[in-house]
Amino acid sequence: ASVAKVIDGKLVAKQIRDEIAAEVSRMREAVGVIPGLAVILVGDRKDSATYVRNKKKACESVGINSLEVNLPADSTEEEVLNYISGYNDDPSVHGILVQLPLPSHMDEQNVLNAVGIEKDVDGFHPLNIGRLAMRGREPLFVPCTPKGCIELLHRYGISIKGKRAVVIGRSNIVGMPAALLLQREDATVSVVHSRTSNPEEITRQADIIIAAVGQPNMVRGSWIKPGAVIIDVGINPVDDPSSSRGYRLVGDVCYEEAIKVASAITPVPGGVGPMTIAMLLQNTLSSAKRINSFQ
């Protein structure tokens, strides 16, 4: 029996970061502009702080400036909006990122809508999503995680056009934009979600599966057509007494079973995860290029 090729997201992300670093230098030397990413963190959630720290480190590693503001959990929505508005006007900032979740007394939609569309490097603005959905329109930014999924397919030479693709999950930040991206690349796309009555049967028809569900090991070997390509977005902690942390991370796809059926698969961790930050850096770089008309 053959074994699937492992799609090495960590390696690809490293390559992309090297490419970005080279572009950042080239731009700095040519026009003296350094891309800048501003991150707004409200409150003191540990996981959020970790994500923000990782993003800062990644920026540094490629020469992108990172600005950070850390507001207390009891800040008012207006204070957050003031920071956003300041960054919107600041020419040294090319990307603005509001770390989610926000404290519950804030209106997330309101806050996200305040980010200027030219600096919305997360690509979550409805205007961006609308353009992503429409033929003949181009979004300014594509959301990072689904963009990373497609980039992995491209870098591994996996063709999308005319293929059957199934996206499991339809969230605003992963599943839905992933389906729109696949469709833009001329895949025939089906979207499976929690109300789908026969997810296994539909998934088994797919040449390409993107799983973004948040259910550990949900997609079993029997769900997979032999030779299919699997992009596993899920990051799920499961108890593991043998680990020093007491848990380990698994995907939405049962890796041990899938690797025997699929032709290629992303591992968790080390698959889509590292790509998300690489795409954030790429969006920030391309924003700085666009704002400064640098090619």
Add this chain to the structure above:
Amino acid sequence: ASVAKVIDGKLVAKQIRDEIAAEVSRMREAVGVIPGLAVILVGDRKDSATYVRNKKKACESVGINSLEVNLPADSTEEEVLNYISGYNDDPSVHGILVQLPLPSHMDEQNVLNAVGIEKDVDGFHPLNIGRLAMRGREPLFVPCTPKGCIELLHRYGISIKGKRAVVIGRSNIVGMPAALLLQREDATVSVVHSRTSNPEEITRQADIIIAAVGQPNMVRGSWIKPGAVIIDVGINPVDDPSSSRGYRLVGDVCYEEAIKVASAITPVPGGVGPMTIAMLLQNTLSSAKRINSFQ
């Protein structure tokens, strides 16, 4: 063998227009506001003139004011933009419709983007499409033809949740928003298009088929699962020497074959066609209600 129920779009559209007429009266009597639809027609295409005339007549029939401006084909884009801007500011106008296609020297995207989002009764603005795609967001307007398709399903008591739906076609004005609407109603949706390698096989899995292709009789009886529901958006002229006009209109679905397999089907003409204008009137009414905070 059983025969499919015919979904009578003409009848449903009539019912909806009666409901709208009643609401228009109620609003006029309560707050003295009459909904107004402004239509901008550029050039002298016969088909466009007919569409505009039909929309005007439909407005009159329910008591909605219709304003029309007919500009010569050699108008500048700026002249069109000036009219749009005037209607954007005019409180007696609640919906603005630019009849497409525009003359080729105009930038359609530019012109459509100028229509204020509050008056975009066609629902084609990318911000509206983005909200339609996103969970937890509400579009101000849903595009008329796909909205009419879903309304037919609702009025005939056909449940959507958990059903397999296939949309054939992915245009910005019909197929793509139809797929988003079905997904919002918790169908499991697959989108078939010109690059799909096995459209017949996928279509045959559907409980609900929406065909918006522009290919006469493309969907044959063999493409249809017994008992499926078919919404045929296609309006295609085919030669017919026996007709006084020399042609007749057929859908994208082969009606004679489909009626023997499906459980319900829209005819062409008399199915989706009349619903499109009814939904335009409904969007104009709801815009007037929203702008005047009238419920």
